[in-house]
Amino acid sequence: MSVQERKERERATRQRLILATARELAEQHGWDAVTTRRLAERIEYSQPVLYSHFRGKREIVGAVALEGAAELAIALRAAASAADGPRARVAALARAYLDFAQRNPAVYDAMFQLDGGLAFAQPDTPEPLKDAFAALLENLGEVAGADVDPGLFTEVFWAAVHGLATLTRTGRLPPEDAERRTELLVNRLATL
């Protein structure tokens, strides 16, 4: 039995290596540079090995996305708990979200720009994705307003910061005004 356990351990280690390498490659040179050949070469295995861990490139993207979602949830909760007062909490959430997107552009792309084969907004949505949304929801309810559904408010908040993140990152909005835009958005959304 010990042999099998060892093999499984090695397999898990290698899987982590694949994901870490894919992520590193993506952050350094973009997802286009993450080819199966390059990835295989970096982990010092042949390409078919990748396919014994993942169905294909899409699934690798999806796996990185799930990692990122877990990290985003942590970052959001940390930011929220460090702020005092509902208004400050909303601002902190927005900044933490945009900060995450800016610091981990490739991971952000894997989550929200690319197709990682993940189900969103459905019963079979993976837990990390639900949890990242929950991290927003549990802090936004108090500023949604009396007659506004907290879930709906969270969706709108998310969409707005997502729009800021992507348009800024792709150079479609001038980067120098990013902070002022965030401030304005928070002012409008968080009606105390």
Next chain:
Amino acid sequence: MSVQERKERERATRQRLILATARELAEQHGWDAVTTRRLAERIEYSQPVLYSHFRGKREIVGAVALEGAAELAIALRAAASAADGPRARVAALARAYLDFAQRNPAVYDAMFQLDGGLAFAQPDTPEPLKDAFAALLENLGEVAGADVDPGLFTEVFWAAVHGLATLTRTGRLPPEDAERRTELLVNRLATL
């Protein structure tokens, strides 16, 4: 001289054919299905002909994006002029924008998701893009608020509706609540 003119006319016609075909193919089966071979086959020319009109696929995407921007500007202005009162105008703009994105997903992708090699938010930004932004700006100034820069407010508005459009379209937000989200967003942004 007449010969040369005729040739230029034919060239322009063929260029329009290429763009219309690319757009049609993209709307029907997504941009991934727009390969140079398929596109060439549809227009009944060989692939190299495409490269005598455009530097490459990216430039085709960019050209479709500019077409789309012009149409979007028209749609936005039409919607704005049909509404009376500042508040209704904002709502009409948001609905027109989201409606455009939903009806022309491939064109929307060409404009805001894909890389068409276009410059945004810069001095050399193509006119249609500037004009589409202007169509928003000229109608949003009156609801930005006294101490808020209209340009900045327009950017935030744009980012928010863009977020709604993309997240909804990629199945990351439940489609059935789209209308309620729009309403909520407009309520918050348009403080009279």
Next chain:
DNA sequence: CTCGTACGTCTAGCAATGCTAGGCTCGGGT
């Protein structure tokens, strides 16, 4: 009207991509 030229188009091919089939080798269990 004829002929050379130049433009426009096509055939063929390159490197790179995601993915897969088939065989080889080395380790483990009997």
Next chain:
DNA sequence: ACCCGAGCCTAGCATTGCTAGACGTACGAG
């Protein structure tokens, strides 16, 4: 000690964007 199978690699397929070079045709000069 030997056989068998898991696990890995080499090699290859179809498809992608893009390009080089040859070929034909239609134009313009004589």
